């Protein structure tokens with residue numbers, strides 16, 4: 016890394032300044048800083064040309080490509096469903112994209128907004144719970160435009176094992192959401208964490224996540240990435256802990272700290288929304304930033320963007336007129352339904368011995384066949400061997416969507432990697448109702464050719 020001295024000097028919090036230095040970090044050993052505590056010219060350039068890292072980057076635009084639907088943890092403030100109209104909060108998107116569609120969207124946007132120099136993957140789930148789609152998208156974008164900044168935003172659970180792949184793909188800017196370093200706090204934020212093929216709960220889940228986040232942070236910094244940490248400020252849960260957290264983040268070499276207010280609304284269908292967890296006041300956010308600012312450079316211009324945000328920060332571009340150019344519009348899709356009763360979506364993917372296959376087009380929903388599969392989970396063993404997944408994939412050949420009541424993370428990821436979209440969104444819905452809702456969603460998202468009217472036909 017180039018070590019040219021610059022005029023960028025420590026300034027503590029960074030709402031309006033250069034945003035390129037921190038007050039007290041002593042991480043020069045990590046290669047980001049010079050001996051006098053200032054940042055190298057290369058780092059300053061990477062920070063000030065990124066709209067999310069520095070207010071100075073406002074002349075540049077960013078695009079988030081929504082290619083990562085699955086998540087390996089659950090946060091009590093998050094619901095990754097598709098958005099309602101005009102909804103703007105992290106984790107929501109209008110339409111998921113494949114890596115090829117993502118790269119195409121980037122090229123279109125770059126033509127229209129040439130200042131787009133940042134391509135990020137931030138969901139709607141966790142990019143590193145969908146590593147194949149994330150890496151394929153990053154590589155396709157880098158091929159089209161080698162000079163863009165590539166960014167990833169992750170909860171950090173799977174970071175340690177992905178750092179070198181991210182580095183090789185050219186990721187320079189990384190954001191990790193770390194809300195606490197105390198598992199007693201973490202268990203109030205994360206109901207479960209899916210790690211090493213097991214769903215962990217309670218304190219063990221929180222401790223595992225925290226350990227992995229800190230190990231991943233350390234590895235990413237050592238690999239030369241500029242690491243920003245997001246912390247969601249949740250009154251009564253982690254607000255008393257912010258200073259201790261920022262001290263640890265500094266020790267681990269994070270460059271910036273972005274304390275974001277919790278967004279909580281009963282209508283969002285999140286645990287915190289439903290339990291009435293309140294959002295912090297502006298004063299509480301600024302107190303937290305001051306407390307953390309004694310250790311870390313603070314950000315305060317974050318817009319808490321959607322996972323498909325496009326354009327300059329705070330001036331998002333409407334993508335509706337681009338949908339048709341993202342093609343991959345089908346005239347019909349095959350949907351596999353896992354059902355025990357034959358009436359409801361009430362079968363776990365792993366325990367299904369057969370799937371009912373439906374052909375869904377814009378004008379019809381037609382049941383075509385029943386396909387038998389070798390059961391994926393055997394006894395308590397849902398950490399199935401690759402061969403059982405291969406057999407399931409073969410049985411589901413040509414299928415684009417699987418509707419089931421539950422599914423493990425391993426088969427979810429394997430299906431996604433093969434272009435099949437699993438969904439538990441319709442668990443316990445009537446099959447007809449679920450298929451009609453899916454049909455409407457595909458039409459709305461431009462993934463089916465739009466022709467009105469619906470009929471359900473039993474062709475068997």
Ligand SMILES: C[S@@+](CC[C@H](N)C(=O)[O-])C[C@H]1O[C@@H](n2cnc3c(N)ncnc32)[C@H](O)[C@@H]1O
Nearest residue numbers: 092105106137138140141169170192245277278
């Ligand atoms: C949707 S996430 C996607 C990236 C990744 N899964 C993660 O959690 O870091 C992007 C950011 O939005 C934050 N976020 C999600 N829901 C939120 C909410 N209701 N209020 C405030 N921040 C939220 C996450 O904590 C994260 O920092």
Ligand code: SF4
Nearest residue numbers: 086089090093140170
């Ligand atoms: S890690 Fe990110 S995507 Fe996953 S539940 Fe939490 S906020 Fe949502």
